[in-house]
Amino acid sequence: MKILITGSAGFIGYHxxxxxxxxGHKIFGIDNLNEYYDVELKNARLKKLESYVKKSDIxxxxxxxxxxxxxxxxxxxxxNENNFDVVINLAAQAGVRYSLKNPxxxxxxxxxxxxxxxxxxxxxxxxxxxxxxxxxVYGVNSIQPFKSSDNTDYPISLYAASKKSNxxxxxxxxxxxxxxxTGLRFFTVYGPYGRPDMAYYKFTEAIFNNKSIDIYNNxxxxxxxxxxxxxxxxxxxxxxxxxxKIDSKSxxxxxxxxxxxxxNNNPVTLEKFINCIEDSCGIKANKNPLPMQPxxxxxxxxxxxxxxxxxxxxxxxxxxxxxxxxxxxxxxFNNI
Numbered sequence: 584m585k586i587l588i589t590g591s592a593g594f595i596g597y598h599x600x601x602x603x604x605x606x607g608h609k610i611f612g613i614d615n616l617n618e619y620y621d622v623e624l625k626n627a628r629l630k631k632l633e634s635y636v637k638k639s640d641i642x643x644x645x646x647x648x649x650x651x652x653x654x655x656x657x658x659x660x661x662x663n664e665n666n667f668d669v670v671i672n673l674a675a676q677a678g679v680r681y682s683l684k685n686p687x688x689x690x691x692x693x694x695x696x697x698x699x700x701x702x703x704x705x706x707x708x709x710x711x712x713x714x715x716x717x718x719x720v721y722g723v724n725s726i727q728p729f730k731s732s733d734n735t736d737y738p739i740s741l742y743a744a745s746k747k748s749n750x751x752x753x754x755x756x757x758x759x760x761x762x763x764x765t766g767l768r769f770f771t772v773y774g775p776y777g778r779p780d781m782a783y784y785k786f787t788e789a790i791f792n793n794k795s796i797d798i799y800n801n802x803x804x805x806x807x808x809x810x811x812x813x814x815x816x817x818x819x820x821x822x823x824x825x826x827x828k829i830d831s832k833s834x835x836x837x838x839x840x841x842x843x844x845x846x847n848n849n850p851v852t853l854e855k856f857i858n859c860i861e862d863s864c865g866i867k868a869n870k871n872p873l874p875m876q877p878x879x880x881x882x883x884x885x886x887x888x889x890x891x892x893x894x895x896x897x898x899x900x901x902x903x904x905x906x907x908x909x910x911x912x913x914x915x916f917n918n919i
Contacts, residue, residue, distance in 0.1 A: 676693055721883070765826050795871045806850055807846040818845075
């Protein structure tokens with residue numbers, strides 16, 4: 584299939600592009616290469632993909648272009664020049680705390696950009712539209728684990744609110760224009776080539792540089808850390824799993840639309856997570872305990888029964904192995 588991946592220079596986008604190329608799909612990747620974190624890391628991912636393509640002898644199967652979803656005409660040109668079978672939207676302004684300081688960026692990228700993409704899909708129908716949501720939409724939900732059917736009307740950060748708006752907009756377009764749509768609520772994804780703004784990356788960087796690390800809520804927060812390879816395998820299995828019509832008398836919706844949790848289904852404390860990083864680095868961290876931060880949630884825990892039932896999704900990577908893989912990559916990437 585010919586697949587458009589937005590945010591393809593990002594963490595998940597890079598790994599997914601590599602996986603789908605290895606399966607013989609034709610990939611067109613786009614990214615705006617913004618400066619939210621080091622652009623050099625994004626360029627390093629792109630160079631790695633270019634190198635992979637050359638070694639795999641699939642030069643004609645991969646293209647990349649710098650495109651910003653919030654610029655409507657650029658997106659329109661892209662769709663006018665291509666006929667995509669599947670669109671996977673991973674482009675978004677990420678980060679909970681950053682949204683407290685720069686709210687407009689989230690509106691432009693996560694809402695305006697998302698609507699621009701939906702408008703192009705409306706005019707240029709695809710077999711399947713898959714988009715990234717987030718476990719942050721659950722807010723401070725007290726029921727564990729989080730089920731995709733749980734109420735998500737009370738986000739506690741602008742980032743979460745923007746992701747919830749994506750789900751609502753996607754359902755509307757699916758209902759109105761018959762777009763087969765699947766949304767994925769990611770749960771704290773980690774691994775090699777990960778994002779420097781994520782806690783595990785910051786912790787590893789601080790440990791190797793003998794700097795203290797900030798531990799929010801005294802390390803008692805629970806997170807459903809999910810290794811990147813497991814996430815990518817789940818998305819791959821969903822490619823040709825077009826959602827059925829919503830079966831609910833209460834909604835009376837004819838949309839071919841489905842929301843899944845995609846997580847590890849095995850949350851661990853932040854304290855345990857840090858211990859794994861310390862063990863892999865062979866260095867003890869200097870810890871700076873701090874209270875819970877605005878917008879943070881105490882627990883994330885994914886109920887993935889529907890994903891198991893529909894595509895036999897089963898995370899395979901333990902937290903120990905996943906962190907070991909990340910730290911090994913970090914050492915190699917930074918020549919440590």
